[in-house]
Structure formats: C-alpha cells, structure tokens
Amino acid sequence: MSTPLSILDLSPIVSGGTSADALRNTIDLAQRTEHLGYRRYWVAEHHLTPGVASASPAVLIALIAGATSRIRVGSAAVLLGQHAPLVVAEQFGTIAQLHPGRIDLGLGRSGPGRSRDLARRFVDPGDGPAPEPKVVDGLLIPAKPRALTKSKRFLARIEEQQRLLGVGEPGESTLDYRTQVEHILRFITGDFRTDSGEPVQAVPAEGADVDVWILGSSAGASSAAAGSLGLPFAANYHVSPSTVLEAVHAYRQEFTASAQLARPYVVVSADVVVADTDAKARELAAPYGPWVHSIRAGDGAIRFPSPAEAAGFTWTDQARELVADRVDTQFVGTPETVVRELTTLRDATDADELVITTITHDHADRVRSYELLAKAWQTTPS
Secondary structure, rough: OHHHHHHHHOOOOOOOOOOOHHHHHHHHHHHHHHHHHHOEEEEEEOOOOOOOOOOOHHHHHHHHHHHOOOOOEEOOOOOOOHHHHHHHHHHHHHHHOEEEEEEEEEEEOOOOHHHHHHHHHHHOOOOOOOOOOOOOOEEEEEOOOOOOOOHHHHHHHHHHHHHHOOOOOOOOOOOOHHHHHHHHHHHHHHHOOOOOOEEOOOOOOOOOOOEEEEOOOOOOOHHHHHOOOOOEEEEEOOHHHHHHHHHHHHEEEEEEEOOOOOOOOOOEEEEEEEOHHHHHHHHHHHHHHHHHHHOOOOOOOOOOOOOHHOOOOOOOOHHHHHHHHHEEEEEEEEEEHHHHHHHHHHHHHHHEEEEEEOOOOOOOHHHHHHHHHHHHOOOOOO
C-alpha cells in the first residue's frame, strides 16, 4: 500500500473571487477528495490576509466534517499564542463529540516573540556570504532566505496583527508552548488539576475522540514538544524547506513513546501543482511566485493571481531571491513528474505520510490536480 496522502487547504481567495467563493470551494474540494481516497483534510489559520479565507479553523472544520462522512478533518494549525488552551480544547471537543474518530487538532506556535523572530529572517540584513542550497538524498534543501530590504513593513504588519488579536496584552498567558499543549491533553483526558489540586472537568473536551498533533518548521520548541510528549509531528517543507530535515531529526531525537504513539510518526508537507502536461502545470503554478512575494514583502497574501496577471509581474533579482526557496521547492508537472518528486521527499525525510497543498486560480484546475495525483499515487510503492 502506498504512503497516505492528505490535504492542507488555505481556502485561497483568488483575484475576482470572494471569501464566500473560497469557502464554498473548500467544502466542495473536501467532498471530492474524500472520494479520491485522501486520508485527512486540514485547514490553516491566517488572520488579516486578503488572499486567505481560512481564519477560524474550528468553525471551518465543523462545517467540513458535517459535509463529509469519512475523511479525517483537522487544523494545520491552531496557533496557541493566540488562543487559550481551554478554549481550544472545548472547541475541538465540541466538534469531536459529533464526529468521533475523525478530528485532528493540529497545534502550532505564535505570539509576539515568535512572529518577530520570523519577521527578522527577512528584515535584518545578516552578515557573511550568502548561504548555499544543497541536495540531500535527491531532495533540494534550499538556502535559508536572506534579508533583502531595510523596510520594516513585514515586521510592522505582523506586530499590528498581534495587537488586533490581543496577543501580548496584559493578562496574556505566560505558559510556555509545551505546557500549553500539556494543558490541552489533560483537558481531553480529564486529568487536569488546578494549582490547589482540584480536578477540572472541561466539558465537552473531556473524553473527546480527537487526535492531537504538533506542527513545526524547524528544530525548536515545536519539534521538542511533539517528541517528548509522544505526539505525531508535521514538518513544513512547503513553508520552510531549508529547515525540514533538522525539524524531523530533532523530533525523532526527542521522541518518547506515549499512550497515543509507540514510535515517531512524521507527516511532511509539499506545495504541488499537477496537470496533464508539464507546460500546463507550469502555467497554473506561475502565480505562486508573485503570491509568495506578496507575503514576504509585507503585503500579506494577496488574492491569488491568474496566470495572465502573474505574467505581468515585474521580477527583480531581489524579488526572485526573496521567494527562491519556496518557488524552487514547489513540485510542478505531470502526475509522473510530481510522483517522482514526492517519492524523493518521502524517502529523504522518511515520512509516514505526505500532506499536499495546491493553489490554482481556477477551482476546477485545483480539483483536477488532486484527481491526477491521487490516481498516479495509488500505484507508488510504500
């Protein structure tokens, strides 16, 4: 049996489209890919983003679960720096009580410090020679992005977002990330105790049939928490391809068996566009570069352009360098081409499962991409 494939959907808003269109397309895609045999359907959490409609994972997951019957549905990821652990446990417990055995609670990090660290990757100039890409077991590991501008737009945008979300305000939780995750696990198992030792019943989270995951982009708090708590781990090759191997290695080094897992379980993400010909796939994928550039330049993800709009984008050397790691690691082509590249990704990371994210301007092209991939992947050796 081939390695399972799953889906990560941002509910992209395309140029000329609306949030309602994007959300209806998400429901439609979930229903279609359930019949294609994909294992999971995960949605993201993004705020104040013109081109992404997935801002409330719990709400969207409940809608998707209600519109499907078999596929697992979950978050990739709920950002714990922006939510109280009790509220997250209650939200996902509510959904899981109605859809037992189908809900994944994927947890990520966020908050003022985390966001500033991320922003400075692209704002602070950095010293020394430019880092070099490398190939490991056939997989491209691009250089970490260098800072390319003295503008503070990227940092200012993230800090304003955190302010509007109430992150960093007086009264914000000072719990570290691992402790936040532990609290959620204890709310679900019914083992939570107050500082004075009193039991807490977090209804309807308590006893909910929900699987908890950790998502991460590098070696650090996320991979360490996932490993030490014996939870499954999803590594983001599509977001931070330069650090995927170190993230997976750190997780496996930290892993301790738990009631949920006897051995490490790794999912790795990939950005993919599949079409009937390589030329068609490249055309459909062309807007990805300008779209990623909008994120890293501080505009927040713009509405996803059409291929014609992408053709009018003016590329400078600086702009190309800003997005090179993401564009160079997007898997684009015919089913045979993409299956070969995904197999390399799986083998280089020793992934147990792959999660695919595909964005095209036309919803029909996105559906077709997932159809072609599912059919071709069925015959891939595990």
